[in-house]
Amino acid sequence: MSGGEQRPEPSLADVLGGRGGAVDATVPVVAFVLVFTLGDALGWPSPVAWGGGAAVLSAAVVAVVRMVGGRRPRAVLFGLLGVAVAALVAGYTGRAVDFFLVQIATNAASALAWAVSIVVRWPLLGLVVGTALGQRTRWRRDPHLLRGYQRASWVWVGQYLVRLAVFLPLYWADAVVALGVARTVLTWPLVALCVALSWPVLRSALPPGHGGLRHPEAQGEAARPTA
Incomplete structure (x- = not known):
């Protein structure tokens, strides 16, 4: 590659990474639902506790595998902590459906946070992508990128609202298995969508000739006459 050759413009999928994290998040859910359902059917004492233990154990195994594979320990440990908290909540209330309470609260908080970030002109998608590209907040000086990140962030708000629209009726109906299925289906596939x-x-907000995600343009910079 020659020194002046530019790298191709990355897509959001390239910047935000693969599906590993989303897929990993479903493993403890599947373990919880399977073990709880089996224990409940066989009359085990405290099937909720058994399900919670299976979820934490599977999350710990996933965490070890990912850290050995080179994933950042902090991200892995946060995922393990989330599963542990969900298991503790369900164990405390004695209701299997409460294993999903943390996930429901997290989606509600995320929808609110993303919406507020758009309104205050600090869209979270811009912060995530800007950090991943090493730009910090330079993208905010580009009105086109800022507008694009605002528009695209509404898609992410919609993602969390879709989950809430599915999860809440199932939670109120005490539908543990259905919640587990919904939680799995609405993780990686919904993130990918x-x-x-x-x-x-995002691209629809960028005018022709714009430098793209890697090259934010300060206001008026594109129109500046060249020598």
């Missing part, structure tokens, strides 16, 4: 939709929405 969200990324796929975000990219054209």
